[in-house]
Amino acid sequence: MTDQPTPLVEMKNISIAFGGIHAVEDASIDLYPGEVVALLGHNGAGKSTLIKILSGAYRRDAGDILINGEPAEIKNPRDAKHYGIETIYQTLAVADNVDAAANLYLGRELQTPWGTLDDVAMEANAREVMGRLNPNFKRFKEPVKALSGGQRQSVAIARAILFDARILIMDEPTAALGPQETAQVGDLIKQLKREGIGIFLISHDIHDVFDLADRVFVMKNGQVVGHARTQDVTKDEVLGMIILGKCPPGATPGPGAMVAA
Amino acid sequence: MADTMQTTTTTTPRQAETNPVTRFFRATEVDTRLLGMIAALLIIWVGFHILTDGLFLTPRNLWNLTVQTSSVAVMATGMVLVIVTRNIDLSVGSILGFTGMIMGVMQAQILPELLGFGHPAIWALALLSGLAVGAMVGTLHGVIIAFLGVPSFIVTLGGLLVWRGATWFVTSGQTVAPMDPTFRLMGGGTSGSIGAGWSWVLGLAACAALIAAIVNARRQRKRFAFPRKPVWAEYVIGAIGCLTVLGVVLVANSYYWPTAIARRYAEANSIAWPEGGLLISHGIAVPVLIAIGVGIVMTFIATRLRFGRYVFAIGGNPEAAELAGIKTRWVTVRIFALMGMLAAIAAAISTARLNAATNAQGELDELYTIAAAVIGGTSLSGGMGTIAGAMLGALVMQSLQSGMVLLGIDTPLQRIVVGAVLVLAVWLDTVYRARAK
Numbered sequence: 001m002t003d004q005p006t007p008l009v010e011m012k013n014i015s016i017a018f019g020g021i022h023a024v025e026d027a028s029i030d031l032y033p034g035e036v037v038a039l040l041g042h043n044g045a046g047k048s049t050l051i052k053i054l055s056g057a058y059r060r061d062a063g064d065i066l067i068n069g070e071p072a073e074i075k076n077p078r079d080a081k082h083y084g085i086e087t088i089y090q091t092l093a094v095a096d097n098v099d100a101a102a103n104l105y106l107g108r109e110l111q112t113p114w115g116t117l118d119d120v121a122m123e124a125n126a127r128e129v130m131g132r133l134n135p136n137f138k139r140f141k142e143p144v145k146a147l148s149g150g151q152r153q154s155v156a157i158a159r160a161i162l163f164d165a166r167i168l169i170m171d172e173p174t175a176a177l178g179p180q181e182t183a184q185v186g187d188l189i190k191q192l193k194r195e196g197i198g199i200f201l202i203s204h205d206i207h208d209v210f211d212l213a214d215r216v217f218v219m220k221n222g223q224v225v226g227h228a229r230t231q232d233v234t235k236d237e238v239l240g241m242i243i244l245g246k247c248p249p250g251a252t253p254g255p256g257a258m259v260a261a
Numbered sequence: 262m263a264d265t266m267q268t269t270t271t272t273t274p275r276q277a278e279t280n281p282v283t284r285f286f287r288a289t290e291v292d293t294r295l296l297g298m299i300a301a302l303l304i305i306w307v308g309f310h311i312l313t314d315g316l317f318l319t320p321r322n323l324w325n326l327t328v329q330t331s332s333v334a335v336m337a338t339g340m341v342l343v344i345v346t347r348n349i350d351l352s353v354g355s356i357l358g359f360t361g362m363i364m365g366v367m368q369a370q371i372l373p374e375l376l377g378f379g380h381p382a383i384w385a386l387a388l389l390s391g392l393a394v395g396a397m398v399g400t401l402h403g404v405i406i407a408f409l410g411v412p413s414f415i416v417t418l419g420g421l422l423v424w425r426g427a428t429w430f431v432t433s434g435q436t437v438a439p440m441d442p443t444f445r446l447m448g449g450g451t452s453g454s455i456g457a458g459w460s461w462v463l464g465l466a467a468c469a470a471l472i473a474a475i476v477n478a479r480r481q482r483k484r485f486a487f488p489r490k491p492v493w494a495e496y497v498i499g500a501i502g503c504l505t506v507l508g509v510v511l512v513a514n515s516y517y518w519p520t521a522i523a524r525r526y527a528e529a530n531s532i533a534w535p536e537g538g539l540l541i542s543h544g545i546a547v548p549v550l551i552a553i554g555v556g557i558v559m560t561f562i563a564t565r566l567r568f569g570r571y572v573f574a575i576g577g578n579p580e581a582a583e584l585a586g587i588k589t590r591w592v593t594v595r596i597f598a599l600m601g602m603l604a605a606i607a608a609a610i611s612t613a614r615l616n617a618a619t620n621a622q623g624e625l626d627e628l629y630t631i632a633a634a635v636i637g638g639t640s641l642s643g644g645m646g647t648i649a650g651a652m653l654g655a656l657v658m659q660s661l662q663s664g665m666v667l668l669g670i671d672t673p674l675q676r677i678v679v680g681a682v683l684v685l686a687v688w689l690d691t692v693y694r695a696r697a698k
Contacts, residue, residue, distance in 0.1 A: 057584065078586040093584050097577035097644035098570070106574055107585035109567050116565040124485045143577075 006069040008033050008198040009085075009167055014053060014063035023049040025222045026255050027063075031167065031198040036189060038201045038213035038230075040242055046222040047202050051169050054200075055087040056080035067167075084166035088156045088173060096145040100137075101126035103144055104159045129158045133188065150181030157188060161197075168192060169200045174208055186212055206242065210235055220245045223256025289494040294638050294693065298653050301686075302660065309664035316667050320516035324543060327513075328449040328614070330659040331552035332357075332607040333626060337633040337651035338559040339603035342569075342596045344634055345576040347643035348406065348413035350597065352420030353604045353630050356398050357623030359424040360601075361608035364391035365437035365618025368444055384444035391605040398424065399601020403594035413597075421627065429620055438617035448613030449546035451522050457514045460544035464510035468503040475499050514542040548610045552652070555606060560648045562599075572596060576644035632679075633658050636686045657686075 007030040016024045024046040031037050039047045052058045054065065056077040065072045067083045074080050080087070087093075094103045101123045102109075110118040110125075123140060130137045134154040144152055153173065160168055170189075174182040189199060189212055201209045210216070210230060218225040218241040225241045228251035237248035247253040286293055309317040316322065336353050343350045368387035376383060402420055406413045439445075446453040455463070475495055482489050518526070518541040526532075527539050563569035571592045575582040583589050607626075612618045637654030639646030661682060665675045 055584075076586075077584050081586055087584070089584065093578065093581035095574040095577035095581050095585075095644075098573055102570060102574070106570075106582070107587050109570060111567070116561075117567060117570060120481045120485055120487075123487065127487075 007031060007066070008035075008068060009054065009200075010064075010066040010069075011050070011054060012064045012066070014050060014060050014065075016049060016053060016058060016061050022222050024053070027219065027222070027224045028254070029217050029224065029227070031200060033166075033198050034193055034196045035215065036193055036199045036201060036213045038203060038209040038216045039219065040203060040206055040209070040216055040238065041219035041225075042242065043204055045204075045219040045242075047204075047219045048171055049222075050219070051087075051171065051200060051202055054080065054167075055085060055169055057087075081163070084164065085169065086160035086163060086165035086167070087169040087171070088153075088160055089171050094144045094152055094155055094159075097143050099143060100130065100140055100147075100155050100158075103155055104129070104162050106159070108163065125162070126158070129162050130154065133158050133161075134184070148181075150177050150184065153177060153181065153185065154188075157185070161192065165197060167198050167200070169202070171202045172204075172208075173201065175203075182208075206235055206238055210238070217254075218242055220256050224254030225256045225258075226251040226253040228252065288491050289498055290490060291498070292647070294690075295647070295650055295653070297693070298637065298650065298657070302653065302657055305657065305660050305664065309660070309667065313664070313667045317664055320512050322663070322667070323512050324516040324546065326656070326659055326663055327549045328546045329663060330656050331449075331546075331548040332610045332614075333629050333633055333659070334552045334652045334655040335555045335607045335610065336600075336603050336626065336630040337637065337655045338555055338648045339596075339600040340630045340634040341559075341637070341639050341646040341648055341651045342563065342572050343413070343600055344631070344639045344641060345572055345643060345646045346593060346596060347576060347579070347641075348593070348596070349631065350402070350413065350417045350420075350600050351627050351631075352398075352402065352417040352424060353600065353607075354623040354626035354628075355421050355424035355428070356395055356601055356604035357608040357611065357626055358428040358620065359398065359431075359608075360391040360395045360605040361612040361622045362428045362431045362437065362618045362620075363394050364388060364444075364605075364609060365440065365612055366431055367391070368441040369437050369439070369618075381443070384441045387441065387444060388447075388609055391608060392602050395601040395603075395605030395608070396598050397601070399598040399604075400594060402601070403597030406597065407590035407593040425624075428622075434620055436617050436619045440613055440616050440618075444609070445613045445616060446547050447551065447609050448611075448616070449548045450614075451518050451543065453547045453613070454513075454543040454545060455547065455550070456544040457542035458544075460510045460514055460542070463545065463550075464506050467506045471502045471506070472499055510545065513545045516543045517541055518543065548614065551606065551610060555603065556648055556652050563648055568592065568595065573644060578644075629655075629658055632683045636683065638690060 009031040010028075011030070012028050014024055014027045015022065027046070027050055029037070029039065029050070039051065041047045049058060053060045054074065056074045056079050059075060065074055072083055074083070095106060101119070104126050105122050110122050112118045127140060134151070137151060137154060139147060139151070144155060147155070174185050177185065189201075192199060201213060203209045213230050215227060215229050216233075216238055217227040218238065220242065225245045226247040228238070228248070232250035233248055237250065240246045240248065241251065245256060245258040247257040306318060336357070340350060340353070364387045367390050368383050372380070372383045372386055398420070402413075402416050405411050405416045475498065479489060479495065517523070518539075520538055523539040523541050524534065526541065527534050532539065563572065571582065571587050571589075574585070574587065575589050575592060579589060608623065611622060615622070633655035634646065634651040635641065635654070636657055637647070637650030637652070639651060658679065661679055662675060665678060670678075
């Protein structure tokens with residue numbers, strides 16, 4: 001896949017600092033259509049920060065973002081959405097007190113010709129999308145607060161695909177879920193991949209994502225240790241990258257790789 | 262309705278297990294919280310009625326009660342949106358005083374000089390200037406809160422002092438009176454009421470609108486084949502709604518003009534004075550109509566417009582709202598601007614009622630407004646609240662106060678009771694919410 005001409009997303013030499021602390025330093029990652037890329041690293045390795053630059057939550061200090069080979073200006077979440085970038089956050093960023101349909105359309109509500117909310121149409125679409133994702137979902141009238149973790153997660157994912165996301169960012173997508181719900185999300189990722197959507201999976205737990213991902217990028221102390229195709233490396237080798245920053249032969253080393261003594 | 266047969270409900274299997282009361286509430290989709298408030302209100306009313314030996318539930322007292330409630334009720338509708346977004350506005354009483362004074366000076370001093378005394382446009386221009394000033398003050402608060410990051414508690418605490426002081430400076434502390442005769446209609450009274458005929462017309466129109474809304478909602482849900490309420494539930498809600506509206510009209514129409522005013526009116530229009538006295542109905546008072554109108558518009562804004570959806574989403578999860586691309590800061594500014602305008606509307610009602618603009622107008626009103634919203638089920642932790650609940654809350658507060666006045670309870674004790682009731686109401690609400698989960 002890596003020999004395709006233009007990557008969907010290319011983040012080049014990105015740096016960001018918070019009050020003197022370099023959260024991300026000179027990091028470069030890329031993503032191709034229909035590809036699942038896992039971004040791995042310890043808590044505090046900078047992976048969430050890096051991806052929040054892509055989703056518009058943070059603004060980079062240095063570096064370039066290219067979408068389909070073209071330089072992209074991403075200053076806020078609205079800009080990111082213009083480029084078809086949708087994010088599903090670790091904290092399940094849903095408004096707890098409104099119902100599923102309202103959450104799916106939050107920020108992009110359907111309106112009637114009179115400028116009022118078209119709740120009925122939104123609910124109809126919500127029922128259709130949710131029916132495809134999670135046929136058991138029936139609680140359309142209740143605030144999202146009343147739903148289980150998996151149901152809330154499917155609301156968050158439905159929200160992203162409802163708006164034809166081309167690039168999907170999932171931050172610890174299964175952290176809040178049970179085994180069965182995790183499997184559901186896995187199936188969902190495979191389905192989205194078939195539709196040609198590029199997906200970034202962010203996790204600190206390699207077991208969550210190794211089988212789903214085509215490639216892995218590993219970060220440590222704000223720098224990229226290296227990246228590799230999952231078929232070229234073993235889980236243990238990737239673990240070595242995460243813990244020690246040691247780059248195995250099957251991987252391409254980055255600026256954060258431990259220099260062999 | 263032809264669709265009687267195909268009625269479906271989502272909760273059919275669950276319904277079988279529950280008792281008839283639960284089933285009734287589920288089928289009608291009535292907000293049980295709101296129902297509890299109405300029950301509490303009725304208990305207060307009946308209690309005072311018994312304690313005062315039948316003075317409370319009279320057309321006269323109920324009519325006055327609604328008029329006295331309207332000013333705080335208008336502000337409470339805006340306070341809901343403020344509190345839903347996890348903010349607070351402590352300055353509404355002072356904005357009321359300031360905008361009231363502006364409107365007073367406009368109609369009593371500035372506009373008569375410019376346009377001539379008694380010019381028919383004076384009342385409207387005075388009102389518009391008050392609304393504009395209220396909106397500007399609110400916008401200023403909103404901008405400081407949203408863009409400069411000063412907590413709303415502090416900004417509006419400052420506003421409480423600033424605008425009260427500004428009120429004094431408008432006339433160096435002098436009371437402005439009298440108000441323009443047309444402007445005074447907004448305050449109620451014998452002339453500030455619409456009379457029996459128009460009250461019935463409005464009541465019937467409201468019933469028609471209610472039925473149309475129910476039918477339309479049902480048709481919409483049918484179009485998309487969503488689960489619908491059982492038909493009997495729709496009938497029950499429609500019937501209760503219409504009966505309430507017509508009951509209010511009946512009560513308002515049963516309060517007649519005071520004999521002295523009716524006699525003067527009879528003499529002026531050369532009507533022969535009948536044996537049992539001339540009975541002229543007040544009908545619904547203009548300030549009450551204003552409050553109801555504001556309530557309807559605010560409910561529409563809160564539930565049918567994007568702006569309202571954003572207000573609640575921000576209250577539920579500010580971060581999620583921001584990440585969803587909502588311009589949360591502008592929403593905050595607009596909420597406070599709206600609050601400022603509502604305070605100006607309340608100021609118009611209260612200056613018109615008093616027939617004067619004074620320095621002390623609206624003092625402590627911010628606290629009654631917040632209390633009304635909170636008693637009405639607005640959660641201080643954000644995200645929850647209804648306009649109707651807040652207006653009912655205002656009615657509860659005013660009922661307590663006027664009941665205690667009828668009982669001859671001293672002002673200090675009145676305050677103690679109102680304060681205690683506020684705490685009690687919020688505690689009961691906490692218990693209810695904990696159990697409802």
